[in-house]
Amino acid sequence: MDFINYILLLLGEYKSSILFGIFVSLITFVIKYEYDKNSALPPGPWGLPFLGSLPWMKRGDQHTYMVKLADKYGDLCSVRLGSRLAVCVSCPTLIKEMFGCSDRFIARPDTPLNKILRGYGIVLSEGNLYKCQRMFLVEKLRALGITTNQRRDYSPAEGLIMLEVEELLSTLEMHQNEYINPTNLLGLHVHNVICQITMSFRFQQNDESYGTFNDCVSEGMKLYGEVHLAEYLPAFLSSVTELGSQLTPEYEVESGIRCDVGGGDASRLGLEIEWAQKMEQTTTFLYDVFRSIDEILKSPFRGDKVVNAIKRNLKEISDFHRRHVNARIEQRRSRPPYQPPADLLDCYLDAIRESACDRGRGGNRRDIFAGVDKMQQVLQVMNDLFSAGMETVRSALAWLIVTMVHWPCVAERVRRELAEVTGGPDAFVTLAHRTRLPYTEATILETLRRVNVVPLGTTHSNSSRAKVRNYIIPEKSLIIPVLSKIHMNPAFFPSPENFSPERFIRNNRVVQPEYFMPFGTGRRVCLGEALARKELFLFFANIMNAYDFSLAPNAPLPPLVGPCGATHSPEPYTVRFTKRR
Numbered sequence: 342m343d344f345i346n347y348i349l350l351l352l353g354e355y356k357s358s359i360l361f362g363i364f365v366s367l368i369t370f371v372i373k374y375e376y377d378k379n380s381a382l383p384p385g386p387w388g389l390p391f392l393g394s395l396p397w398m399k400r401g402d403q404h405t406y407m408v409k410l411a412d413k414y415g416d417l418c419s420v421r422l423g424s425r426l427a428v429c430v431s432c433p434t435l436i437k438e439m440f441g442c443s444d445r446f447i448a449r450p451d452t453p454l455n456k457i458l459r460g461y462g463i464v465l466s467e468g469n470l471y472k473c474q475r476m477f478l479v480e481k482l483r484a485l486g487i488t489t490n491q492r493r494d495y496s497p498a499e500g501l502i503m504l505e506v507e508e509l510l511s512t513l514e515m516h517q518n519e520y521i522n523p524t525n526l527l528g529l530h531v532h533n534v535i536c537q538i539t540m541s542f543r544f545q546q547n548d549e550s551y552g553t554f555n556d557c558v559s560e561g562m563k564l565y566g567e568v569h570l571a572e573y574l575p576a577f578l579s580s581v582t583e584l585g586s587q588l589t590p591e592y593e594v595e596s597g598i599r600c601d602v603g604g605g606d607a608s609r610l611g612l613e614i615e616w617a618q619k620m621e622q623t624t625t626f627l628y629d630v631f632r633s634i635d636e637i638l639k640s641p642f643r644g645d646k647v648v649n650a651i652k653r654n655l656k657e658i659s660d661f662h663r664r665h666v667n668a669r670i671e672q673r674r675s676r677p678p679y680q681p682p683a684d685l686l687d688c689y690l691d692a693i694r695e696s697a698c699d700r701g702r703g704g705n706r707r708d709i710f711a712g713v714d715k716m717q718q719v720l721q722v723m724n725d726l727f728s729a730g731m732e733t734v735r736s737a738l739a740w741l742i743v744t745m746v747h748w749p750c751v752a753e754r755v756r757r758e759l760a761e762v763t764g765g766p767d768a769f770v771t772l773a774h775r776t777r778l779p780y781t782e783a784t785i786l787e788t789l790r791r792v793n794v795v796p797l798g799t800t801h802s803n804s805s806r807a808k809v810r811n812y813i814i815p816e817k818s819l820i821i822p823v824l825s826k827i828h829m830n831p832a833f834f835p836s837p838e839n840f841s842p843e844r845f846i847r848n849n850r851v852v853q854p855e856y857f858m859p860f861g862t863g864r865r866v867c868l869g870e871a872l873a874r875k876e877l878f879l880f881f882a883n884i885m886n887a888y889d890f891s892l893a894p895n896a897p898l899p900p901l902v903g904p905c906g907a908t909h910s911p912e913p914y915t916v917r918f919t920k921r922r
């Protein structure tokens with residue numbers, strides 16, 4: 342009893358010292374725990390508690406930050422983005438190993454933005470749905486002649502692209518000798534290629550709806566590719582997750598043919614706007630804390646601008662697709678069944694009908710929709726193909742004009758090669774010419790390397806804890822392939838700042854090293870790679886063959902670095918096209 346009293350007396354007397362001792366031990370424990378946890382991770386900066394390294398990342402410039410990290414910590418490093426761990430990989434062999442071999446690294450991260458789409462579509466889908474959809478799309482694109490094999494024979498896809506090339510060349514003729522920004526014009530025709538493939542539709546010149554739609558797709562890519570600070574904060578994450586789970590399917594399909602597109606949409610849009618508003622509030626708050634007022638005022642994505650951008654974006658894009666899908670469903674009602682599909686939309690509607698018939702007959706054919714809402718899936722695939730397939734190719738073409746203005750000697754050599762093979766500026770360049778135009782093709786590859794249209798690829802994630810090079814990567818980390826670091830690494834590309842198409846030519850043939858990966862690599866390699874390569878070749882070679890272009894006298898050269906969201910595009914510039922004789 343005396344002993345207990347003695348202890349209590351001591352506790353009373355040294356209360357503050359004991360509390361202090363407990364506090365110090367706790368802090369030491371937390372630091373040691375964090376240290377032990379982090380010591381198993383790939384090297385990287387510690388960052389701030391809760392925020393990680395977010396305050397150091399400029400919006401629209403995260404790829405530069407990732408490149409700097411790789412310079413400092415090596416080709417496998419880690420960085421905290423708020424509560425999320427991101428692993429940046431800039432070793433091509435490692436990227437191939439991680440993305441190519443198993444299913445472990447092919448998931449997509451569950452960021453709030455991704456949650457809004459709830460895994461529909463192709464870019465963000467996972468698991469069984471992803472596998473079935475990828476196989477389905479590869480097969481259907483192949484049927485249109487869109488394969489990586491260099492086929493010499495004419496394919497339907499080449500016909501669609503050539504139609505747009507011809508239209509572009511005649512528009513350029515109308516604007517001869519004016520200084521124009523070619524980016525939107527290129528965008529219109531690239532857009533038409535993907536519109537034709539997906540829905541047999543094309544925009545006309547001066548179509549007013551095109552301008553708005555085009556702005557939405559571009560803005561969507563920009564917003565999607567940016568790191569929004571608020572996306573990575575735990576408190577915010579939970580509220581967004583709640584919103585995500587409330588989103589209900591807006592399309593109902595019965596017997597595989599009815600598409601009810603009324604109701605639900607407004608409430609879904611409302612939730613997404615609410616989400617965007619919350620995100621913006623938090624982002625603005627953090628900006629207020631971490632950046633100077635000047636910088637905030639300069640940011641083009643402040644305040645209601647983000648909310649309006651996302652709002653307009655979602656509405657315009659979904660309205661557009663909904664109109665076309667509805668019109669097609671109507672059209673199919675009045676046409677004889679079992680006609681060959683005209684485009685991807687027809688392929689999908691056929692698949693929906695077939696699965697309904699199969700179910701009706703009690704069949705057990707594999708369901709390519711893996712049990713998800715079919716019409717929602719179709720619409721999101723269309724959306725994904727539009728976004729992924731337009732902005733990338735348009736930016737690459739706009740960059741090709743910039744690099745040709747920067748390096749006129751290369752442009753001259755491309756034109757010489759084209760003249761020798763095609764016979765002159767009045768001829769059309771086709772895919773049959775491709776193998777005889779190695780310098781032209783190598784110039785396209787060198788542009789993709791030098792400007793990096795998709796500098797950070799698309800973020801992957803790991804479904805389970807993984808060990809890589811003796812480091813531990815906790816499950817559901819963000820895995821970022823830093824493609825721009827690889828393409829500007831002097832160990833792979835000597836004097837990387839120089840523009841030298843010759844690095845892709847050996848014995849007069851185009852050779853692409855394994856570490857050149859502008860379309861990513863592995864299981865989730867770009868689905869549109871073959872289409873993009875055909876488009877880039879046909880548009881670029883034909884423009885170069887038929888036109889000279891130049892900047893206004895005394896105009897500065899357009900910079901080789903431009904705004905970057907999911908894609909990296911050039912700053913606006915103007916050039917004058919003159920028909921070659």
Ligand code: HEM
Pocket residue numbers: 440463464465475725726729730731733734737794795798799800859860861862864865866867868869870872873
């Ligand atoms: C210059 C043009 C293009 C470039 C540089 C490019 C680049 C890329 C890259 C780096 C990825 C990420 C791969 C990964 O996750 O590891 C990707 C994915 C993707 N791209 Fe492209 N792309 C281009 C054109 C296109 C076109 C024309 C289409 C449309 C048909 C397209 C559709 C897609 C799709 C659907 C994915 C997601 C694939 C998946 O998750 O399985 N891309 N692209």
